[in-house]
Amino acid sequence: MRPQGDATEQPARPDTSGVPPVERAIRVLRYIAAGQTCSNITNAAKEIGINRTTLIRLLHTLSEERMIERRDDGRGYALGFGLIGLAAQAISERDLLRVARPRLARLAADLGLSAHLGVLDNHEVVYLIREVPRTHLVSNVGEGSRLPAYATTMGRMMLAHLPEDKINALYKDRKMRVYSKATATTRAELRRQLAADGEAGLVWSDGNFEPSIGSCACPVFDHERKVIAAINVSGGAADFTVGTPRSAEIEAGVREAAKDLSRSLGCPDIPG
Structure with missing residues (x-):
């Protein structure tokens, strides 16, 4: 012992x-x-x-x-998509984020604007990637942020590819807050807005969600030609006045980045 x-x-x-x-x-x-x-x-x-x-x-x-x-x-x-919030580290390894991040970094640098990727979670957009240029004016929306889909460019772009009954279910009992004169406040207005968004394949904002901040978004398609995400760029609202040389540059950049990302995910035939 x-x-x-x-x-x-x-x-x-x-x-x-x-x-x-x-x-x-x-x-x-x-x-x-x-x-x-x-x-x-x-x-x-x-x-x-x-x-x-x-x-x-x-x-x-x-x-x-x-x-x-x-x-x-x-x-x-x-x-x-709630699982994303509990597994941010693991999510970073997913093909979508792995493939998207360098493309968004390049888009942000080329246009001098903040670039983002988001997914739809019911009536909200979840921001998964944020890449910013070397400039004093950048987006304040961080990775993991949630914004109302109906009032934002990425949200509208993804909602535009949902069936009408899904839209009705999402907004049946939900009050739609007014952010600007461009905000849809009824399901009928939203459906008309989304129909135009889907046909254009692009959504513009020049201060529609946040005063003085503009944005432009395109959808991202997977190998089954389904919309699984959207990308956008944002910056000073003056850059996003449709019909100007600057807006044409932004549109071309965002469309090409979205197509490139979709192709990398196996989309056989990128719409638009």
């Missing part, structure tokens, strides 16, 4: 037991990520290995936290 004074402290063993609620939530996310929609709650609960009531509660919580979202066809769930 060792003398008490010579006792050597042993490092505490880590607790390797899992946390059941977290494990169940992860199993649900992996199940949905594998293409299962949970449209049949009873069957899904059996396949995941949890009881039906627990699954219903998990789906509600994960949906509230935007980890999952209702599918466009209303049949079950798909993964949501």
Whole structure:
């Protein structure tokens, strides 16, 4: 037996037991990520290995936290963009961001304007990339920011490619705040605006969301020719007056950057 004074402290063993609620939530996310929609709650609960009531509660919580979202066809769930906020480091490795960042950096340098990439999360645009030029006037919108889709150029560009019933569902009970005279305040006005945006394949703003700041956005397509994101540039509103040589330069730059990014993502036939 060792003398008490010579006792050597042993490092505490880590607790390797899992946390059941977290494990169940992860199993649900992996199940949905594998293409299962949970449209049949009873069957899904059996396949995941949890009881039906627990699954219903998990789906509600994960949906509230935007980890999952209702599918466009209303049949079950798909993964949501809320996961991006919890995995910013991992998201940076995704093909979209990896491929987009150098192209946006080049676009910002070429035009002397801030360049961004955003994705649509329900009624908001989530800014995933922000590249700024060496100039005193740059965008104050940082990566991870969320802005109202209906009032912003990237948001309108992505909304323009959604079906009408999806637009109606998104804005059925949502008040549409007025940011400028160009802001749509009703679903009917928004639908008319989006129809024009989709036909043009480009959205302009010369202070429509933030006074003195202009913007121009184009959609980004994936290998299935679906709009998965949008890019824009922003800067002083005077640069974004349509019909000027400067606006023509901006339009050409943004359109080419969006097409180049879409091609790099495997889009076989870039619209416009």
